[in-house]
Amino acid sequence: MKKLEVRNVVKIYGSNPDKAIALLQKNPEIGNDEIRKKTKQVVGIRDVSFSVDSGESFVIMGLSGSGKSTLLRCINQLIKPTAGEILLDGEDLTKLNDKQLIEIRRKKMGMVFQRFALLPNRTVLENVAYGLEIQNINRQERAEKAKKALEMVGLKGWEDYYPHNLSGGMQQRVGIARALATDPDLLLMDEPFSALDPLIRHEMQEELLELQKKLHKTIIFVTHDLDEAIKIGDKIALMKDARIVQIGEPEEILLSPANDYVARFVENVDRSKALTASAVMVKPRTVIFPKDGPRTALRSMEKNGISSLFVTDRDGHLLGYIRAEDVAEIANQGDRQLERVIQKDMPVAHPDTLLADLLEVLAYTKVPVAVVDEDNKLVGTLVRGSVIAGLAGKKEESHELYSEDSLS
Amino acid sequence: MNYIPKIPLAEWTDKFIAYLTLHCSDTTQSIADFLEKLILGIKNFLVMIPPELFIFIVAALAWWLAGRRMGIFTLIGLFFVYNIQLWDATMATLAMIISAVLFCILLGLPLGILAAKNKTAYKIITPILDFMQTLPAFVYLLPAIPFFGLGVVPAVITTVIFAMPPVIRLTALGIRQVPEELIELGRSFGSTFFQMLLKIELPLARSTILAGINQCIMLSLSMVVIAAMIGAKGLGGDVWKAIQTLNMGMGFEAGVAIVILAIILDRITQSLGKSK
Known part of the structure; x- marks a missing residue:
């Protein structure tokens, strides 16, 4: 619900604000200095609109x-705008009497x-x-x-x-x-x-x-x-x-x-205090379901050149992760049950966790950090490359550059 | 300077005052009657109080407000004045000062507020104040006589004209000095004009205004002797009499009494401004 709406508010200081406003209307890109030189009016605010x-x-x-x-x-009208509307709960404050x-x-x-x-x-x-x-x-x-x-x-x-x-x-x-x-x-x-x-x-x-x-x-x-x-x-x-x-x-x-x-x-x-996990996380490219066998898991890892995989259920809820060496071991034993080797002890973050709170985890973890929403659904993963890029002020366009494996 | 004839300022003034005397004297007379009753009332009240009681009250007040030393000074000083038999004259002078200062505050405070709030008013009032303060007192002492007669009333009126400017000036200054942020505070919470004045501006200008009132009292005292020339009695009257008869001793006694009164009034009102 809109509480406050500020619409095209202009404040001109000086004795003849109309002249300045006319200039502004004629050329919206005109500089404040130019207005001052031409009309001797000082621009306080020019054409500001926003809503809260x-x-x-x-x-x-x-x-x-x-x-x-x-x-x-x-x-609050301590300063009367020269033009524009200020609506609080839909009521235009510039039109009120004292x-x-x-x-x-x-x-x-x-x-x-x-x-x-x-x-x-x-x-x-x-x-x-x-x-x-x-x-x-x-x-x-x-x-x-x-x-x-x-x-x-x-x-x-x-x-x-x-x-x-x-x-x-x-x-x-x-x-x-x-x-x-x-x-x-x-x-x-x-x-x-x-x-x-x-x-x-x-x-x-x-x-x-x-x-x-x-x-x-x-x-x-x-x-x-x-x-x-x-x-x-x-x-x-x-x-x-x-x-x-x-x-x-x-x-x-x-x-x-x-x-x-x-x-x-x-x-x-x-930036670490401003950016949240959601801003720098990348999509987990490969996940695996518990009922997929160890062979499938190994093939997937091999194809993507990574040494661990997130495991989720069919609805995307995070169950844990598996490591290549464990999977290889049960594969050799002929065991088809992945459940035994799912590691539950892993770092997780929420989309709105500040990077400042994740840096230490990222520095020491051996496995990727999973980002899960409030329902424990896997929504992304944090890899060092994109986190550092985010901190350096570069928006990461292509996640492909960074392998999830760069963490391990 | 023969090429421009002399501007008849003196004649104009005479005519203007004659005109005013003719048309306004009824009003001014009734004002004069009212003022005289007021001043006499105050004086009679002051004289009615037993001097010893009065001295103790004022000394206690001075002690409380301005410290022990001032309390002792007040006690000794007033007893001295009583002792040299100038008590009645002192009370007459005090009554004049009280009524003059009362009018200065009654008129000066609103004018000061007006000057602080309104730029046009400020521009009009300031030169008038400069005029009032620099015009020699004798010059308007004389015209006061046709309007208000001789005696204590024109004396008080000329005193008001002479002593009011600092009240106006310092009230305006005090209000203008209130920090912008506190004005914004008042306005942003929805104060009305009078709420701004009574709850923010006047309390914050208090010590400046009291400094103005203190100056006003001092200026009133300095008018006492001059006012005596048009028949105001009191301590000034004694000094004036002493000047006319070359009675140096009498003049000195009255002069010392004025100084004592001045010091007591000054210190008490000064400490009012400082306290809190």
Whole structure:
């Protein structure tokens, strides 16, 4: 279900935005500098469209000046877009009057700020209760809700402290609690972890993911850190020079960058934390069923030049693997039962397992790593060659280059 | 400069004031009556309090807000003023300052907020404030007489004109200094105009505004002697009398009392801005 839809939003700063818009319409490829020179108008965002599903984490990512913060502020109308529509639950926010807008901001949106934006004269509890207080909710109810929100972010017991008593990470937890206290559907997060040191940032990202698992908010998350974007985002929109250059799932952006800019951008990212097994696995070319005899198995191995085979049942459920030497042994003994030599002790991965969690296994395993889905059906196998290619940033077009046997 | 005739600014001013006196004096008189009652009321209330009790209350307040040393200074200072028999004059001066500062806040705070919120208002108000602050006080002391008569009322009004600018300026400054992110916080959670003002802007501008009020009090005190020239009594009246009669001792006593009052008011209001 579409929670938020942004349609052709443009933001022009200056006294005569119509001129700039006319230029943009005439020539969609015109540069921002050229517009500035010709009309003295500064382009904040140009023709941005995207949509976010309910419960999705949508990351807007870009360097400073790319327009990402402006875009975020257009969503809650802190900045009024010059043109375009912003639909929240189907309602166009750009058409609301002040009163309706206040109501929407109170009930449906919560915002988290880069430098926390805590009121220094208020206690932690009073800060968290701010959104409830301005809705004239009575003192007792708002204290209850605020306490609950504080508990969610792990700050129980800190209610009566002042923000300056807290570390940066804790202050941002208060910021998050404040945004959660009014129970909005939409969370707008403006580089919420950028001001924190790397260790704390990492911890906060994990906690946000944990919270999101429980709460299923729709999150718009702005960041300039691609690793963070990949970690947080279900989808990422990459912005440059006031427009979106690519929208997609993290893997899509990493593996098939839309242009050179994106490619350069994703060059230095830690791919092992972004790519999952499904992105680099290859199809297991040969599998064998238990009732096939050892001779068939040996022939298949010989033909493909490999020394082991996955065994599945007729429905594709993984049973284990067999090794050439074992099969040869029972073949010599005239035994037709493959079951005896099926090895069950083997490394398995799921399609969404991060490569970072598989590297160690891949380094030491003697047999291919099987990739199975939740029903234990074999969907692929990991071979070192394609994994390394994936990490190096090359999308593997042809799996044929890599023999499954390169593992053993 | 013979080629341009002299611009008759003086004549225009005279005519303008004569016009205002003719048409507005009824209104100004009723304002004057109201002000006089207010100031007298405050003064009578202050005088009614037994001096010893008053001194102890103020000393305790100073101790609590500004520390032990200030408490002791207040105690000794006020007893000294009482001892040299300037108590009534001091209370009269205090009543004037209180009413002047009250009006400065009542008018200055909203004007400061307006200046902070509205660029046009800011552009209009700022030069007027510069004008008010730099125009010598005597120049508008005189026109005040036809409107409000002699005595304490024109004194308070001229004091308000002279002492209000810092309240407006620092209120505007304080509100403008509220970090952008906190303004965004207020707006993004759906605050109304007054919620922004009362829950975010004014609390955060508090110490700056109090600094403005502190300056306002100090400026009011400095007007005390000048205001005495148009018949305001109090400590300024004593100084003025001493100047006219070359009575140096009397002038010095009243002067010291003004200094003591100034120090006490300054330290107490300063610590209000700092506390918390």
